[in-house]
Amino acid sequence: xxxxxxxxxxxxxxxxxxxxxxxxxxxxxxxxxxxxxxxxxxxxxxxxxxxxxxxxxxxxxxxxxxxxxxxxxxxxxxxxxxxxxxxxxxxxxxxxxxxxxxxxxxxxxxxxxxxxxxxxxxxxxxxxxxxxxxxxxxxxxxxxxxxxxxxxxxxxxxxxxxxxxxxxxxxxxxxxxxxxxxxxxxxxxxxxxxxxxxxxxxxxxxxxxxxxxxxxxxxxxxxxxxxxxxxxxxxxxxxxxxxxxxxxxxxxxxxxxxxxxxxxxxxxxxxxxxxxx
Amino acid sequence: xxxxxxxxxxxxxxxxxxxxxxxxxxxxxxxxxxxxxxxxxxxxxxxxxxxxxxxxxxxxxxxxxxxxxxxxxxxxxxxxxxxxxxxxxxxxxxxxxxxxxxxxxxxxxxxxxxxxxxxxxxxxxxxxxxxxxxxxxxxxxxxxxxxxxxxxxxxxxxxxxxxxxxxxxxxxxxxxxxxxxxxxxxxxxxxxxxxxxxxxxxxxxxxxxx
Numbered sequence: 001x002x003x004x005x006x007x008x009x010x011x012x013x014x015x016x017x018x019x020x021x022x023x024x025x026x027x028x029x030x031x032x033x034x035x036x037x038x039x040x041x042x043x044x045x046x047x048x049x050x051x052x053x054x055x056x057x058x059x060x061x062x063x064x065x066x067x068x069x070x071x072x073x074x075x076x077x078x079x080x081x082x083x084x085x086x087x088x089x090x091x092x093x094x095x096x097x098x099x100x101x102x103x104x105x106x107x108x109x110x111x112x113x114x115x116x117x118x119x120x121x122x123x124x125x126x127x128x129x130x131x132x133x134x135x136x137x138x139x140x141x142x143x144x145x146x147x148x149x150x151x152x153x154x155x156x157x158x159x160x161x162x163x164x165x166x167x168x169x170x171x172x173x174x175x176x177x178x179x180x181x182x183x184x185x186x187x188x189x190x191x192x193x194x195x196x197x198x199x200x201x202x203x204x205x206x207x208x209x210x211x212x213x214x215x216x217x218x219x220x221x222x223x224x225x226x227x228x229x230x231x232x233x234x235x236x237x238x239x240x241x242x243x244x245x246x247x248x249x250x251x252x253x254x255x256x257x258x259x260x261x262x263x264x265x266x267x268x269x270x271x272x273x274x275x276x277x
Numbered sequence: 278x279x280x281x282x283x284x285x286x287x288x289x290x291x292x293x294x295x296x297x298x299x300x301x302x303x304x305x306x307x308x309x310x311x312x313x314x315x316x317x318x319x320x321x322x323x324x325x326x327x328x329x330x331x332x333x334x335x336x337x338x339x340x341x342x343x344x345x346x347x348x349x350x351x352x353x354x355x356x357x358x359x360x361x362x363x364x365x366x367x368x369x370x371x372x373x374x375x376x377x378x379x380x381x382x383x384x385x386x387x388x389x390x391x392x393x394x395x396x397x398x399x400x401x402x403x404x405x406x407x408x409x410x411x412x413x414x415x416x417x418x419x420x421x422x423x424x425x426x427x428x429x430x431x432x433x434x435x436x437x438x439x440x441x442x443x444x445x446x447x448x449x450x451x452x453x454x455x456x457x458x459x460x461x462x463x464x465x466x467x468x469x470x471x472x473x474x475x476x477x478x479x480x481x482x483x484x485x486x487x
Contacts, residue, residue, distance in 0.1 A: 032369030
């Protein structure tokens with residue numbers, strides 16, 4: 001193993017190479033997590049240094065696809081942090097109800113747990129039919145998994161518990177069929193979901209939305225990239241639109257904080273300010 | 278081209294503490310020893326049940342002399358402050374002189390993991406880190422302590438004979454077998470407390486000088 005300064009230099013070169021070759025930008029991800037993930041990847045690929053991994057990944061696009069699994073966060077839960085979804089249901093949905101049609105952006109949707117949670121919640125509140133949910137991620141494999149809507153059965157007990165705590169109004173089992181070892185979610189849930197490849201680091205706004213939900217994604221970004229992404233959300237949101245973050249994420253340390261009011265600090269929901277004063 | 282920069286020179290030095298089973302009592306013996314106006318920052322990772330709300334800052338706040346708070350994502354690390362990791366998230370230190378959180382998989386069955394925390398501190402702060410590993414029933418933190426010493430920092434391990442659970446400090450000592458004597462110390466809690474409050478402590482010298 002190299003000393004950590006050399007390792008850091010090699011990581012910088014690898015990420016630069018990935019950016020130039022594949023246009024995916026991990027250069028502003030937090031160094032601590034990139035360091036750990038690449039250490040795991042180096043082991044997985046049987047390489048001894050990041051430079052060796054760099055040669056592999058730049059030479060073989062399939063190796064890059066594999067590396068993406070290490071560089072992006074793969075797992076989530078349905079109705080993770082039930083208090084958040086309860087706040088969405090009880091405090092945000094009644095406001096969204098007043099719009100003729102609603103657009104919601106689940107940014108960094110990973111394998112889809114959150115977007116299905118939203119679809120279920122909106123269905124129960126009678127809002128799903130006039131809502132479009134954009135679910136975006138940079139990892140094509142995750143997006144494909146999200147689109148399939150199939151989740152491991154051993155996760156379902158946790159999802160069910162979260163759903164109930166989040167104020168679910170039906171039996172959670174109404175929403176999926178059980179096969180051998182998987183829960184296959186009702187395809188009707190995704191009729192209004194648009195899955196799309198989108199990079200928060202390099203892509204721009206694609207629609208005007210009333211709610212952005214982006215949870216446990218920003219913690220992987222350094223401050224500069226966080227600021228870029230907050231600006232992106234600001235631009236995507238309609239006036240008085242909502243931004244929901246992860247339970248330990250805040251806009252407070254960002255220069256973009258001045259563009260938002262705190263709607264619920266406990267649920268980490270912020271609201272874009274109205275017309276400039 | 279912007280490779281990862283070397284540690285920021287202006288950020289305050291860092292005292293990092295890790296513990297698990299028995300850790301609350303141990304922390305209650307050493308954290309109150311930290312001086313008022315400490316010129317360095319202190320950050321603590323203790324394993325707690327995943328659903329437990331973090332009460333640490335509130336529990337320790339009245340018992341310590343420096344301000345205590347929970348470590349938040351991208352928060353600038355300031356001198357004279359005692360930070361606590363929140364349950365269910367890894368805590369790490371970034372070279373920019375701030376904390377970061379993550380929901381990456383548990384390491385050593387732990388999230389937060391002491392190894393993740395210590396290794397990031399070692400990489401970001403180099404010789405300006407002192408790591409303390411206390412009582413615990415697993416070996417999380419041992420690799421991190423090794424990384425701290427390897428990058429020029431210093432390590433203090435609670436004397437396993439005095440620890441409520443000796444597995445963690447024993448693992449820490451094993452991981453430091455090759456460490457030079459000036460970088461590796463084994464002390465009971467009273468001895469650790471004494472070092473923490475002494476501005477002339479040789480173990481802590483890199484934390485006191487700016």
